[in-house]
Amino acid sequence: MSSLFHSIFYQPLFNGLVFFYNTIAFRDVGLAIVLLTIAIRFILFPLFYKSFKNQAIMQKIQPELQKIQHEHKENKEKQAQAMMELYRQHNVNPFSSFLLLFVQLPVLIALYRVFLKGFADVALVDLYTFVANPGHMNTVSLGLIDLGKRSILIVVLAAIVQYYQGRASLPAGRHGVPKQGGSLPAGRQGAQDMARKMVLLGPALTVMVLFTLPAAVGLYWLTASAFSLVQQIYINKIVYSPTV
Numbered sequence: 001m002s003s004l005f006h007s008i009f010y011q012p013l014f015n016g017l018v019f020f021y022n023t024i025a026f027r028d029v030g031l032a033i034v035l036l037t038i039a040i041r042f043i044l045f046p047l048f049y050k051s052f053k054n055q056a057i058m059q060k061i062q063p064e065l066q067k068i069q070h071e072h073k074e075n076k077e078k079q080a081q082a083m084m085e086l087y088r089q090h091n092v093n094p095f096s097s098f099l100l101l102f103v104q105l106p107v108l109i110a111l112y113r114v115f116l117k118g119f120a121d122v123a124l125v126d127l128y129t130f131v132a133n134p135g136h137m138n139t140v141s142l143g144l145i146d147l148g149k150r151s152i153l154i155v156v157l158a159a160i161v162q163y164y165q166g167r168a169s170l171p172a173g174r175h176g177v178p179k180q181g182g183s184l185p186a187g188r189q190g191a192q193d194m195a196r197k198m199v200l201l202g203p204a205l206t207v208m209v210l211f212t213l214p215a216a217v218g219l220y221w222l223t224a225s226a227f228s229l230v231q232q233i234y235i236n237k238i239v240y241s242p243t244v
Contacts, residue, residue: 006126010113011128020035028138029137029139030142030147033147044107048231060239068083069083116214139216154218155207163199163200166203168236
């Protein structure tokens with residue numbers, strides 16, 4: 001199983017990193033990581049797009065969901081049927097985020113291994129025959145940051161971008177604040193409070209995780225979060241458009 005994972009996930013990603021390093025990244029590991037991350041996100045774009053769009057629609061229809069839960073609180077079967085009908089009307093799958101996590105997890109694990117040991121010269125034995133051996137990969141990016149070591153700057157930037165990406169995932173233009181000073185129903189207010197807490201929890205976990213890891217992992221996280229932020233803003237404009 002380990003050998004299969006190595007061949008299907010680790011080797012292609014590692015070879016992609018070295019390919020970018022040898023060519024358009026000008027032998028800068030940092031730029032190679034950014035390019036590899038963007039390439040991965042474009043390959044997985046349909047999955048991320050569908051998941052982010054579902055998430056935005058789920059936020060948009062929360063009032064309708066809570067109305068259904070209130071009207072059918074005594075009959076769970078009718079409640080479930082009404083909720084599934086609402087999902088069908090809006091063409092949304094509430095479980096899509098789990099599918100995205102399932103698909104993305106092996107990629108994340110493989111990237112983690114690539115960034116942790118991919119800079120060691122011994123790892124170059126995993127190169128395909130058509131990918132040139134760089135001989136040695138310099139871990140210092142832009143002559144400033146050693147991506148083989150921790151970088152507080154990368155951690156802080158990743159946490160900041162993670163925060164704004166989380167904010168963008170909240171209902172567009174609201175961030176949990178009722179319009180014109182009104183108050184939200186108790187159930188919806190609780191959901192909004194939880195959403196705001198998750199926005200803060202994301203950056204906190206980002207700092208906790210990345211603080212102990214090489215800056216290469218943090219740079220991947222930073223780039224992926226920035227890509228997600230742009231994607232989320234684009235999807236919000238579509239979902240919350242008056243014509244939708």
